[in-house]
Amino acid sequence: MLEVKDATIAVGERILAEGLSFIAKDGELTCITGSEGSGKTTLLRTLMGFLPVRNGFVSVDGELLTILSAHAFRTMMVYLPQQMQMLAHQLTPPELSVCEADDYAVWNALLPSAVKAQQPSPLTPEAIYRLAEKTLSEAGDKQIVIADEPAALLTPELSERMLQLLVSQADAGKTVLIASRRPQFIEQANQVISL
Amino acid sequence: MNTGMILHTILGLLLLAIPAGALYVFDKPQLRSLGVAVGRMAVQLLVVCLMVWLLVKYNTAWLNLLWLVLLAVISGVFALRRMKLPLAQFLLPVSAGLFVGPLLVGLYLLFVVLPVKEGMDARWFVPLTALLVGHSMTMCIRGLSAYQSALKADEQQYEFLRGNGTNHLHAVLPFIRRAILAIVSPTIANLSVMGLFTMPLLLCGILLGGVTPINAFVLTLLLVVGCLASSLIALVVILWLSDRQLFDKFGKLK
Secondary structure, eight states: EEEEEEEEEEEEEEEEEEEEEEOOTTTTTEEEEEEEETSSHHHHHHHSSSSSSSEEEEEEEEOOOOOOHHHHHHEEEEEOOTGGOOOOOHHHHOOOOOOOOTTTTTOOOOOOOOOOOOOOOOHHHHHHHHHHHHHHTTTOOOEEEESSTTTTSOHHHHHHHHHHHHHHHHHHHOOEEOOOOHHHHHOOOOOEEEE | OOOHHHOOOOOHGGGGHHHHOOOOOOOOOHHHHHHHHHHHHHHHHHHHHHHHHHHHOOOOOHHHHHHHHHHHHHHHHHHHHHHTTOHHHHHHHHHHHHHHHHHHHHHIIIISOOOOOOOHHHHHHHHHHHHHHHHHHHHHHHHHHHHHHHHHHTTTHHHHHHHHTOHHHHHHEEEEHHEEEEEHHHHHHHHOOOSSSOOOOHHHHHHHHHHHHHHHHHHHHHHHHHHHHHHHHHHHHHHHHHHHHOOOTTTTTO
């Protein structure tokens, strides 16, 4: 069970939510919704301890979430971020460029150029779904599932499968928190929090 | 420097007449560039040699260590400029890495491997650590920039790992791997092309110093291996000390 009590969520000086209170219960799917830029992702990141709560508190099973305890809480969480398409290296390790033997000799006084890593190629919708499925199946008995816009980059068919995947996690007794504006996700949720 | 040596230096510099003559015939404007380049190189060499001369003359361990600190800081400045990273944030970690790596490997080579009678003798300590710092600097440019740019390009992967309960050290391991490979790969590439007929400059230098070919072979081998070890130690120290500059207290990439 994850509880948010009188929390103020902010990014810098900009306050996104004030006096926010809700309880995400075990075995339920809680959907955080709101317009673009309303703070859905920021709220999820705050619940994971990546950002501080300005006022109020966040607790997991009655234990207060702080900077120091955040990592311990995250070991109980499964996280599917919004930018899942950028996680190609979770499926395949990056290929490193082959070096030419010219600039970097021991006896050479020339300084090499700084290395510029390239962003990975975006994953296809099928690969995104596969990664989500793999992450959830590898999570074992982690009690909290957090998914940020889980259907944002999926086809309608895969969105439906993703929804069923998340519902099945809730059915298994887990606390499932998602951020989404998709009507089908909102309809299936046991609780909807609007920002 | 006696009169005879000055005369010989002038005679040696007469060899410049060959490239200068070629440029005079084919590309006159480049003559000036050649003159400036040779002049600058001569001044730089002279300054370095005067410093080494002073170190050899006084020959104290503390002065040698102070010189190594100075060399590490100057190399750190050059490396950071090359990587376009802020000096205020990264000079301490980079300089510390470039000091610790070469010092540890240098002392190991001097006191344990070779071993030299007076390990801290400036005649041995100065050129050996200079070589190690120089190599570590070039490799750390590749290592740190590979690490930092991979973290930026692949920030989502780091956050994904952290969000799924991986601790900070394990979440940066894929990026450390890329940094280490960025150092090791060029070394492998260079070692693979060491030719039989084009001798490495390092080997030539050792031979010119009067060392026998077999000893020069051993020394070159030890120095190449030492350079690789030193650059890896330096990289680990740099990455460890840079962590606070790269991540905030929530573990987010700055």
